[in-house]
Amino acid sequence: MDIARLKALRELSIRQTMAAVAEALNLTPSAVSQQITQLEEEVGVPLTERRGRGVKLTHAGEVLVSHVERIMGVLDEAGSELALIRKEIAGTLRIAAFATAAAALLPPVLQALRKSYPRLQITIIEMEPSEGLAALGSWNVDLAIVDDLSVRLARMEKTVHKVRLIDDELKVVMAKDHPLALKPSIALSELKDEEWAMDSATSFYGEFVMNLCRQAGFTPQVNAACRGSEIIAAMVASGCSVSIIPGLRLGQISQNLVARPLRPAVTRRISVAFRQGERAHPAIKVFVEQLLHTSQAMTR
Incomplete structure (x- = not known):
């Protein structure tokens, strides 16, 4: 049986339409x-x-x-063993990462690895967590940085391994002169009459925040549906909106804002995922080790 055809069948089991499989496999x-x-x-x-x-x-x-998944796992293991035999960390790693994690975590990782392993080329591809996990399952990337808000491994549980990196606490952001800015923490119910700047580029994250508000008894009034942190920061700094953003994004926004934790606290777990068969791959091992080192340094 042809490997390419077997991979197409496996993709079909996950994506369930020929069009989605075609997009994943570039066919x-x-x-x-x-x-x-x-x-x-x-x-x-x-x-x-x-x-x-x-x-x-x-x-x-x-x-x-089920047999195809075992076959592909064995092929991944074979590639890892051959890389070990070569005794050199080189080649290309393709990393899928969503914007917040990519900006906060990856630059110091790439900087450190470039010095230690000059023949290792790392390429970052911006993808939302669910897209990155799908690309990992399609062998379009080698690792994916994901969170637990929008990703469920489901049937990929046996073929994908995840390593926990960091817990990212969500923060309420507002203008410095906002009446709530002096409070040490803020309950969502206290924001029910506010206008909101909402992240619309990340549909899963935006929907997660909307659901948090609904659970608190209100639907937020959105006056800015944004595709990036710049507009959110501008709207909040001007006093026109409030928002909830990941803690990792705080370093990317204006200093004219005040950030406060939610009460009760809400966090998302950020992990790096890679295929089970490549756990011993030397390039993947050094990347994950450096990523863990960088993540741990951020929490000290």
């Missing part, structure tokens, strides 16, 4: 469909069935995917 939907058809001809049983607008795997398809 056309018709090419993906042909690969699945050819694979079904090779094995002699139906592997998929239509389910509404999507595609569902048959029992035979699920059985085959």
Whole structure:
């Protein structure tokens, strides 16, 4: 059986539409469909069935995917062992990272690794956590920095390993002359009559904050749906809005703001994920070790 066709079937088990698989594998939907058809001809049983607008795997398809995941894990392990034999940390690592974590954590990591391993090339690709995890499962990246607000490993639990990096506490930000600025902490219910600048680029994060507010008994009135921290900071500093931002982002915004913890505190766990079969890969090991060192230094 052809490895490319097996990978296409595994992607289909996760993404459930030919179009989504095609996007992940940089193919056309018709090419993906042909690969699945050819694979079904090779094995002699139906592997998929239509389910509404999507595609569902048959029992035979699920059985085959479970074997595919083991096969790909073995190939990852083989690549790791060969890298160990070469006794040199070199090549390219592709890192998927969402903007807040990438800006706070990755520059010092890359700076340190560039000095110690000049032949190791690291490429950062900005992706939201769910996108990064999907790219990891598609072998489009080597590691993904994720959080626990928007990512659930689900069926990838057996094939992906996560290492906890840092717990990032969410903060309320407001103008320095805001009436609540003198309080040591703020309950969400105290913000029910405020206007909000909300992060709209990160749909999972924005929805998480919206849900926090709803749980506190109100729906926030949004007067700025923003695609980056610059507009949020400007709206808050001017006194036009309040917002909730990750603690890691505080270093990227204006000093004209006041940040206060929520009461009760709300945190998100940030981790780095990589494929189980590459846990021993030397380049991945040194990257994760440096990332852990940097994360721990930030909490001291």
